[in-house]
Amino acid sequence: MTTEWIMGLIGGALIGVAVSLMLLWNGRVAGVSGIVYGVLIPVKGDIAWRWYFIVGLLLGGLSLKVFAPDLLAVELQTKSWIGAVAGVLVGFGAMLGGGCTSGHGVCGVSRVSARSIVATITFMSAGIAIVFILRKIGLIV
Numbered sequence: 001m002t003t004e005w006i007m008g009l010i011g012g013a014l015i016g017v018a019v020s021l022m023l024l025w026n027g028r029v030a031g032v033s034g035i036v037y038g039v040l041i042p043v044k045g046d047i048a049w050r051w052y053f054i055v056g057l058l059l060g061g062l063s064l065k066v067f068a069p070d071l072l073a074v075e076l077q078t079k080s081w082i083g084a085v086a087g088v089l090v091g092f093g094a095m096l097g098g099g100c101t102s103g104h105g106v107c108g109v110s111r112v113s114a115r116s117i118v119a120t121i122t123f124m125s126a127g128i129a130i131v132f133i134l135r136k137i138g139l140i141v
Contacts, residue, residue, distance in 0.1 A: 098115075103116075
């Protein structure tokens with residue numbers, strides 16, 4: 001229990017360092033949905049760094065799975081189809097909102113972007129409301 005906040009602090013610091021380095025070295029905001037979108041709808045000369053980023057995310061998760069599997073041991077409290085539908089809705093919401101929580105919530109809020117602050121408040125409010133509704137109707141615990 002004591003280590004939970006420490007792990008969150010370390011994870012948050014690592015995310016902060018990573019997005020700062022992305023901005024410093026590449027001049028780009030680390031918005032994952034935008035990076036993936038750029039791979040799906042490629043622009044010539046603007047694709048390699050996106051693949052490196054995506055592969056780095058996957059290798060980071062894989063290395064945790066191999067070297068520290070206990071950190072990823074999570075019991076899902078909902079049905080798989082709900083997770084799949086939620087993923088599609090998050091993707092749609094990211095397109096609709098002009099970015100995702102990594103781009104708006106992590107990078108935009110830290111730059112005090114009014115657009116990102118409003119987007120993040122909207123994302124969080126919608127997420128809280130949906131969880132509340134799904135719990136009320138019994139689809140999630």
